Ligand code: HEM
Ligand code: SF4
């Protein structure tokens with residue numbers, strides 16, 4: 417199939433970027449979106465143009481690196497998939513496809529379609545962990561009984577791959593779905609209860625510092641999330657934050 | 667952390683939004699029930715019931731406290747909402763060239779600030795039309811009743827807060843509502859402000875307007891009112907359930923019932939409000 421691509425090109429963090437138009441003639445509908453981008457880059461290199469920089473790693477939907485805002489939606493028009501899992505058969509011959517980076521103050525553009533999602537790492541570092549003894553006396557995790565339902569919910573929350581599509585889709589560039597998934601995956605388990613108060617206070621504080629917007633419960637994040645993380649996690653975090661900010665000593 | 671968190675964190679700003687919003691929803695129910703009296707009772711009885719109700723609402727200390735809480739909630743909700751909206755705009759300094767938000771979110775949820783601002787404009791107009799006139803207009807008339815004599819001439823009487831009637835000729839009005847006996851030069855009663863006639867003449871297009879000129883633009887007032895109620899309905903369509911999510915009230919068992927209740931509330935309450943000026947326009 418033939419495609420017209422409008423791709424965001426931006427040299428570096430400082431310079432202003434703009435949309436450039438490229439044409440591709442020989443795209444197979446079996447390609448993934450990233451493979452189509454590879455073909456584009458090969459063509460650009462042959463033409464002596466600098467290839468488009470974009471993030472990717474696992475190419476199987478588990479690492480969260482691939483980003484891109486494709487035709488007005490993060491990870492493109494398909495539901496519950498990352499860009500690497502998006503197939504070209506979702507598009508039609510002759511289509512024009514807009515390809516932009518994830519846009520948010522908290523995700524500064526590094527180059528072209530590559531954005532710096534370090535803010536997520538800093539939020540995670542602020543409280544997204546549990547403290548365990550690793551000195552050789554590590555306790556067997558299975559010694560602590562966990563109700564199946566809680567384990568399932570914690571696991572569902574833990575499937576978040578930190579891709580940032582929630583931020584990219586949100587009209588407020590809010591990171592609540594990501595942060596709430598990371599809060600929930602621990603707070604649902606007995607092992608996570610010890611640090612629960614500190615965790616939610618510190619992670620939310622870091623989230624605000626990074627310049628993400630305020631959640632207005634539009635639900636766009638859940639719809640666009642490749643792992644379909646539930647909005648229930650946001651309610652849980654709101655609840656925990658209320659409890660923690662009223663009862664914590666600090 | 668925790669002290670400042672209650673005031674300044676993103677989540678806390680949203681609690682205040684939802685608490686004030688839900689309080690305003692309660693206010694809407696009370697205000698609606700009070701207003702519906704104007705179409706449920708008719709004639710002299712309707713006038714009396716409504717004006718007595720208005721008197722109660724402006725004189726009972728508990729209601730006064732509630733009304734201050736309501737003014738505060740509206741202001742706080744509006745200011746907080748506008749602050750949140752500007753912060754949210756700043757969180758994405760460069761917009762997408764091409765975006766399809768309709769694919770992932772409901773329209774009302776994306777226009778809360780615009781809907782809210784329209785409601786604020788409505789509240790200001792609404793208060794200056796009724797509350798303002800009632801409190802500050804020197805010519806705000808008092809409740810009167812026409813007694814028909816056997817020879818079919820009229821005797822116009824003021825209704826007093828004691829439930830008695832005083833002939834209009836006998837008294838003059840001091841300080842808006844005090845009825846002063848002309849001969850004794852003594853306060854012998856207090857009248858009711860005639861909010862009923864003010865309202866009926868505002869939305870109704872003919873006659874019976876005791877002391878009020880007929881409103882040539884009644885149809886415009888009705889249209890604007892109904893439009894504002896549609897705006898309110900959209901605001902609540904998203905807002906009512908959003909408020910519970912913000913407060914962390916979410917449970918598989920109750921979510922669908924709560925969501926249904928929210929949808930019914932957001933349609934029914936504005937619809938019932940809108941039915942009032944429509945009824946007045948059609949019947950009075
Ligand atoms: C009778 C009047 C009003 C009622 C009953 C009402 C109710 C609500 C409710 C229940 C919410 C949801 C809160 C949440 O998501 O946690 C909300 C949100 C909102 N309201 Fe109002 N509101 C009213 C008037 C206004 C006014 C006058 C403004 C002025 C600008 C406004 C602006 C907003 C905004 C911007 C939001 C979205 C905030 C957010 O979701 O974070 N509202 N409203
Ligand atoms: S919540 Fe979903 S959209 Fe957000 S970072 Fe995690 S996986 Fe990506």
Ligand code: FES
Nearest residue numbers: 475479480482500
């Ligand atoms: S490249 Fe790893 S999720 Fe797409």
